[in-house]
Amino acid sequence: MRIVVDGVGASYGAKEVLRDISFALNPGEVVGLVGPNGHGKTTLMKRMLNLIPGTGETTFDGKPYRLLTRPQLAVGSLLSAEGFHPGRSAMNHLRMIGAASGISRRSAEFALDRVGLSEYATKSPASYSMGMKQRLALAAALMTEPQVLILDEPINGLDVDGVYWFRNTIRSLAGESKTILLSTHILSELEKLADRVLVLHGGDLRADCPMEELKTTTSGPAVTIAVDRPREFAARLRAEDGLIVTFNGESLVIDGMTARDVGTLANKLGFTLFELSTTLRTLEDGYNDIVGRGVHESQCRGSGGKP
């Protein structure tokens, strides 16, 4: 199922929290949504699912969410792990959610089993740990075997086994051509999961990039070098080549050159090399370039699938 988000905006009172967000999600894609707290990730998901009013529109294979017949069968979502009545058991909670989509008790049982909560099916989620509540919310999202998953911080509270299970489940679902959008603050985990990343900042879509491009969108891999006179070498690089050079202990970290070029240059200038290595950039580096260092427009914006 293809999702097109077109010019979506939202406000809370006078405060505009989302501005003209547009992107598309394609079947089989796992797309990460990242951004600081309070910068519109959850609001964007709620707006996509028609839970709050606003401008623009999101369509699921051409239809807005509100016009989908039994929408849960097409779109599974997790927006909060806390939505349950303390007097209702986990099994009945799933039965209630599934009732509007004709989901059987057996499907609810299967979903609980899938997330490892069968033993606790008759207990109230109020007695659950945070990770168990998160698993229950995931069970609700997965229960209908939907074509699309929209998950807001699904890894929060999961233990190591849970994260491993979640990662495998998501990759396996992507292999079945499901469309998956998930937000998280755990960038190292997202790096293992997502094919593409959307960066929201201040209500604007700052970047929409394939994962590998986002990591290197503002600079290439950094080179770490240890030489006999590091301060002198750093000064030469800054003065003659205008490179960004930072110190990491006695080593230098250089942006904008390959290891081969740095090694050749050090040799040419008569410095003795003790260490030379390339540090691959992470999603965190790319994210920090866009959000932390205020790079306002990523070069790859839209290349991942602008509608």
Add this chain to the structure above:
Amino acid sequence: MRDAIHYEWVRLTTTRGFHVLTAATILVSVLFSWAISLMIANMAPEMTAQAAGEAATVAATRSPLVLLAAGLLGIFSFGQEKRYGTLCLALLAMPQRSALFAAKVVMTLLVTTTWTTASTLMSVIVSNAVLGSSNLLESDPAVLVGCLVLANGWALLGIGAGLLLPRTGAVALLVAGSALVEPLLGQLVETIEIWGTSAAAFLPFRAGSSLIGFADPALGAIVAETFPRLPALAGGGLFFLYVAVLLAASYRKGVVKAQ
């Protein structure tokens, strides 16, 4: 719509509170009926069959829990979902807010009708037995139907209050409004006349109580209902006008403006 009603049914019947409220409504209604019947029998031992029939009907329709339970059911239809965050899940399953609203109204009215019918039937059996009126058909059908209609009005009032206010505020509106604020207000405006009737009769809950009014003034003294009332149809109509205004405001807030 069918899906939404199914959702509502599962939502209601999977909490312990619903079953407790059902049992309590019926039990308290029967106990009230028995107690009031005994009181009437002691205060007026010599009654005609007709008077006994009317008294039995009055006794069977005076449990405050029937109306309160209907109101609570209405409040909780949205109030519980808002309080525990399940409304979001409901809207994800049924994004047409108007359909969800309609399903909640239908299910609340169905349950209220069942509760009221069951509790009134059992209460009227008890009161007839205590007052020696063996023929149930001697009960006043207008009052029995009025009780059913009034309970459904309270349920609608609860839905409106539950959408407009936080859960506690909505409960306070029904409980304090009917048991405290309106009686006080009624005393203040009792002497003011509108179209030859005391202005107190035009207050919402008083107007609604006209639906379970009775002809024999002696009964009024026994059950402590001596306040002025409008005729049943006029009072009922006015009560439902108040209900309609509240429901329209809540529909606008919870359905129209939210989407």
